Amino acid sequence: MPDVYNPQLGREQPYPYEHREEERDYHWGMVINTNRCINCNTCSFACKSTWTSGEGEEYMWWMNVETEPYGGYPMGWDMKLLPELDEDETIFEAADSGEQAKGYIAAKQEWEYPALGDDQVHGEYPTGETVESDLENDEYHDIWQFYLPRLCNHCKNPACLAGCPRQAIYKREEDGIVLLDQERCRGYRRCVKACPYHKPMYNPETGITEKPVGCYPRxxxxxxxxxxxxxxxxxxxxxxxxxxxxxxxxxxxxxxxxxxxxxxxxxxxxxxxxxxxxxxxxxxxxxxxxxxxxxxxxxxxxxxxxxxxxxxxxxxxxxxxxxxxxxxxxxxxxxxxxxxxxxxxxxxxxxxxxxxxxxxxxxxxxxxxxxxxxxxxxxxxxxxxxxxxxxx
Ligand code: SF4
Ligand code: F3S
Incomplete structure (x- = not known):
């Protein structure tokens, strides 16, 4: 694998394709202020009604909001992968032989509860009592949770693209949006396994995988x-x-x-x-x-x-x-x-x-x-x- 520079890590890392992503004039990007998110899921439903309301797409939530630290869609997605990586090791460096990236395919039941863990707080919650927070003396809350909206990151080193042996996934020249060509896809699901954020999703009705499109027509x-x-x-x-x-x-x-x-x-x-x-x-x-x-x-x-x-x-x-x-x-x-x-x-x-x-x-x-x-x-x-x- 060639080495590419990753500014988020401040070092070179292996990636199957050479690129100079930092030199593009334009790249799709988003900032989310978690302090303003109220888990209303308006975003999730707006995305679903726009893109994934068809047959076989019932569990496809390209946009989802999960409660940290206990929520996750698919269930426990981050906690399952993190222990597989050594300190300072990317998913590409940790790949098993014959694979491009370390990953896993979530089981069917792990997709069935998009809202599992919603609003569950971390820390001892004294039920029936008033929760008092002493923010004058404690800088952070002992009891906490927060909402994490999750969507495809249109990564500069997309693992989905790296994983596909058919080269059915590509990154658009004009804006860096990562798209899946459904004509080329044969449903191998290597992209589903490789994406650490679990955003390419397999459609059992069509036998083809679908992935978020960054709302490219808009x-x-x-x-x-x-x-x-x-x-x-x-x-x-x-x-x-x-x-x-x-x-x-x-x-x-x-x-x-x-x-x-x-x-x-x-x-x-x-x-x-x-x-x-x-x-x-x-x-x-x-x-x-x-x-x-x-x-x-x-x-x-x-x-x-x-x-x-x-x-x-x-x-x-x-x-x-x-x-x-x-x-x-x-x-x-x-x-x-x-x-x-x-x-x-x-x-x-x-x-x-x-x-x-x-x-x-x-x-x-x-x-x-x-x-x-x-x-x-x-x-x-x-x-x-x-x-x-x-x-x-
Ligand atoms: Fe990145 Fe996954 Fe989106 Fe591919 S599907 S661009 S790996 S977040
Ligand atoms: Fe490739 Fe994923 Fe389809 S690996 S063939 S884009 S299911």
Whole structure:
């Protein structure tokens, strides 16, 4: 296998196909603020009714929301794979002979309960009593859970693509979306086994596998995916993750204004506030999460950092756990700039390519250079004249 550079791990790693993903002008990406998710599953149903409502697709939830730490779809998907990997070993390095990646096919019953573990909390829950939290003295809650929306990451090192011997899975040149060609697929299910996030799903009625499509028809028209536009909690921002600070003004589609994309700032600036899920798998996932700020950092460390002995120097803090504390604090008490970007979440169904935060204003432009958001960061509060309501 050739080596490719993985910036999430800060090192080269083996991957079956050579590529230079960081040099693409455009790559599909998403940031999800877990602190705003209320597990309403509007995203899950919007996705299902759009893409997987047919025969044989009954258990296909391309978009699902699971409660951490006990939920998971398929059941226990992460806890089954993590112990199979040695420290500092990606799924490609841990592959058994004749395979491209370490993985497993979840059993039928593991797909049957998408909501198992929902709302189950971690920690002793004194039933029948009032739960008191002493946040003055304890920084984090003893009793906790949080919601983790999960979807295909349109990885830069897609394990599904690596696994398919028919080369039925491909990554689109124009936006990095990973698609499965159903004409080529013969139902070998090597992709189902290889994807550590379990997003390619086999259709027993057709004998063909299906995988999430990144809502590509909407992306092609400059709109955000259905899970993003339908989210009532305004948890998500979608855009071009590869558009960094040096992107210039060239005019026309996808380069209509100077500057970086808002999601690139949240993920790649010095003010890193959104993290990939299980980067140690080595697939370079392109969905990034603002971590919940009430959850103990030792749990989040294994979920959102490379979690190796050797800490990378582009992470803040002296250990990964310390880094998580810093990122949690940034999410809890955002800078003015991050607060400005947070106003863009759910503000428009148009795909925001570039943005500015200036004084009390945040503005966003689409790929054609049209302004699609222009709003204050802090709203003025009007106090009405006259008699104040009182219950005295
Ligand atoms: Fe493929 Fe899985 Fe990555 Fe999606 S999350 S691109 S299905 S490896
Ligand atoms: Fe390939 Fe997966 Fe189909 S391995 S043949 S895309 S089931």
């Amino acid at each position: 992306i092609e028209e400059g709109n955000v995916p259905r899970c993003v536009s339908s989210c009532i909690g305004k948890t998500r921002l979608h855009g071009n993750i590869n558009r960094g600070p040096d992107a210039g003004h060239a005019g026309g589609k996808r380069s209509a204004a100077d500057g970086r994309s808002p999601i690139n700032y949240l993920v790649h600036s010095d003010e890193k506030v959104a993290l990939p899920l299980y980067p140690q798998f080595g697939t370079q996932p392109q969905v990034f999460y603002m971590p919940p700020y009430h959850v103990p950092p030792e749990f989040l460390t294994q979920m959102f950092t490379p979690n190796t002995e050797q800490k990378r120097n582009d992470w803040p803090g002296s250990t990964y756990e310390e880094s998580i504390r810093i990122v949690q604090e940034r999410a809890r008490d955002p800078s003015h700039h991050v607060l400005g970007i947070l106003q863009l979440f759910g503000a428009t169904t148009r795909l925001i390519e570039t943005y500015t935060v200036k004084e009390n204003k945040v503005k966003g432009w689409d790929q054609n250079g049209e302004k699609v958001v222009d709003m204050p960061i802090y709203e003025d509060i009007e106090v009405r004249e006259g008699e104040q309501w009182t219950n005295q």
